[in-house]
Amino acid sequence: NAGVTQTPKFRILKIGQSMTLQCTQDMNHNYMYWYRQDPGMGLKLIYYSVGAGITDKGEVPNGYNVSRSTTEDFPLRLELAAPSQTSVYFCASSLTGTRSSYEQYFGPGTRLTVT
Amino acid sequence: GENVEQHPSTLSVQEGDSAVIKCTYSDSASNYFPWYKQELGKRPQLIIDIRSNVGEKKDQRIAVTLNKTAKHFSLHITETQPEDSAVYFCAASKGMNTGFQKLVFGTGTRLLVSP
Numbered sequence: 001n002a003g004v005t006q007t008p009k010f011r012i013l014k015i016g017q018s019m020t021l022q023c024t025q026d027m028n029h030n031y032m033y034w035y036r037q038d039p040g041m042g043l044k045l046i047y048y049s050v051g052a053g054i055t056d057k058g059e060v061p062n063g064y065n066v067s068r069s070t071t072e073d074f075p076l077r078l079e080l081a082a083p084s085q086t087s088v089y090f091c092a093s094s095l096t097g098t099r100s101s102y103e104q105y106f107g108p109g110t111r112l113t114v115t
Numbered sequence: 116g117e118n119v120e121q122h123p124s125t126l127s128v129q130e131g132d133s134a135v136i137k138c139t140y141s142d143s144a145s146n147y148f149p150w151y152k153q154e155l156g157k158r159p160q161l162i163i164d165i166r167s168n169v170g171e172k173k174d175q176r177i178a179v180t181l182n183k184t185a186k187h188f189s190l191h192i193t194e195t196q197p198e199d200s201a202v203y204f205c206a207a208s209k210g211m212n213t214g215f216q217k218l219v220f221g222t223g224t225r226l227l228v229s230p
Contacts (some may be wrong), residue, residue: 030215040222041122043218044220045218050215095214102164106160
């Protein structure tokens with residue numbers, strides 16, 4: 001299993017541009033999450049999904065959008081990029097089931113700079 | 116909403132010493148408390164977690180304690196080694212008893228273990 005994969009690894013955007021960060025997991029996890037990590041800070045939840053076709057906002061959703069058309073993929077869309085969106089973005093997934101581990105498996109991250 | 120505070124922000128120890136990192140949370144309904152380790156430039160990885168029906172959990176040199184009354188939990192690392200050097204994040208959530216957890220993270224503790 002590749003686990004959770006993210007593309008691209010790095011990206012520089014100009015203010016006002018748009019882009020999509022890709023996230024794919026091959027572990028058949030129902031739950032998926034997007035976090036951002038600012039320098040010296042913890043991770044903050046942007047959006048999450050409990051299954052294909054179901055998404056909801058986390059702590060910091062403004063300026064982002066998501067979709068979940070399949071179990072495997074959970075892309076994050078940035079519209080009209082702003083310098084405040086400069087961050088490292090992590091995608092994560094977790095298992096369902098009351099006896100399963102609650103562990104969230106993270107992807108390698110996408111480092112985004114908006115100038 | 117939930118707020119998680121983490122101290123200290125930086126911790127330097129000598130190899131073989133113990134290290135303790137403390138977190139407090141605000142929402143008494145929180146019932147799941149994981150600790151993640153993040154090495155420089157890498158993704159966060161779960162090292163240990165505890166659920167609210169347990170007061171302490173150990174895994175080799177790592178232990179976590181939970182005081183629900185005081186709303187704080189701590190990570191204890193004994194016999195530290197240079198490879199323990201990393202940033203450690205605590206988190207809290209009040210998810211249902213499933214793999215879906217909306218984690219609120221602390222701001223991280225940078226642990227440096229000197230040989």
